[in-house]
Amino acid sequence: GFLRVQYSAIASFAVPLAGLIVLSYQFRPNTDDPKGVAILGNTVLGIVAASGFVFGAVCSAISGYTSMWVAAQSNIRVASAGRRTYAEALVVCFRGGAFSAVLNLTLCIAGVTSFYLILHFIFVQLGSGISATDLPMLLVGYGFGASFVALFMQLGGGIYTKAADVGADLVGKVEQSIPEDDPRNPATIADLVGDMVGDCVGSSADVFESVAAEIIGAMILGSTLANESGLGKNHAAKFILFPLIVHAMDIIVSTIG
Template sequence: MSVEMNGMAAIPEAFGGPMVNYQSSRKGKQYTSEIERLVYVYNQMDWKAKKTITYSLLLGYFSLLLIFRLCTSDFATLATASALLTSIYALFFAFWLAAFVFRHDEGDAAMQSIADPIREGSEGFFAVQYGTIAKISVLAAFLLFMLYISRDDTVLGAVGGGKATTVSSLAMALITACTFLIGAFCSALAGYAGMWVSVVAMVIRAGGFASLVNVAMVIGGLSFIMIVLRVIYPTLEFQQAPLLLVGYGFGASLVAMFAQLGGGIYTKGADVGADLVGKIEAGIPEDDPRNPATIADLVGDNVGDCAGQCADTFESIAAEILSAMILGGSLADEGSMNKG
């Protein structure tokens, strides 16, 4: 029983009914993304090489923590740098989870003949959708920049008897616009991670990868911005910094909103179309692979449910952390939690 004929992914007769061909650009087993190539290379290594890499990463992690401790005595700076480092290592652990899962069987030819068209459709829709979201994000960042640059200079009150920090309108506009774009990028990356795991490993399980990427991107993005602000404004207290991070939450929310809207509309449209054409007109059961609209429906499930929900989860985590940071910073002086 042939699964691929002249570049066409064929739905085997094992599913019932006549064979249906779907256009596919993949020729056998290929690794179309850099992550897949790295996963493949890692899985081809022997046990000793993997053990060496693991021990080297662990040694590097604790060595960097020790270097941070020797370079600074300020607890807030040390905690922020450690959070950024931990986020980076969380991405390494997510990669290890993906490699572990990809060592398992990806399904037989019948499964792959359906999975390949779904993957290609999901990646194509994702590229178009997030390309549009990127343009909207740049426009929104420009509007935020114009809004903040027209305001007066921002004075962040003194904390614990320290000096007040004055942030010019231009600096405030640049900080807000840049943090907005960073938040949008991290949210889009979290959505892509969820979609990628879903379409690449839909016949196996790799859910832990997307979850770790979500948390790592939130903490890593915020920690990176905090360190940059500390470098730009050495006198800036960490209790004051959260007020400059609101753009990060705006960017994450914007991408999550459009990802949910675009993916949801496509998902429901494909679902209704598949039901109308399949069950009502042709008498084909629901989710039957003989109905081409079913592939579009499953593509919508990936881009709407997986990518959209991952971006929404990222936005929720970012908003909760930012809210806690702003509230904690505003109460730090009253609660005598500052360094005095």
């Protein structure tokens, strides 16, 4: 229920903002001798940036939903395991958190990689005048979309979390004199939902946008270094793909650990 309302609000802002991104690119100054991504023209650059923005926002929203779903399922398993032994409950809890973290990172890397491959196919393989070393500059919109969703999830989820927490405590402890998180207090449900939204969804969206921005920034630095150093295409590809390879190895190592 909450995520449906939250994502509807995000979509109502994201769609006009995507159109504004396309419009803002029309005011970029044109040069007589365009180089790099400027060869594509302002309209194409705006469409690519807006498409990356929407794609990044969708991937971040999916990451938040999957994290909440995993947390909800883990809560049931932890409560069931806690009736037997505390050690088993701790193991189930740790595995649920580890799976959610690895899944979040996997979605982030898969999103950046898939968007990069799509751009490579459209603008490099089909021929548009730009090289593979220019593609990381087109990934900025993806990071912007991920940050946009993370902003709403952190602020909106945090406000809801605290409002539900304070409201449940006031009604339960002050007015009715019943303990915290008592099942007799209906506001406890809203409090628990707030904990899920703030601690699970908000944190996963924050990690998603941080990792996405880190990867895209490193890819841009690698492509710039390759261009300025005059390296060949094979060496330039290694500089660009190095951040993706490192984070892919992170997933493998974290899964084994």
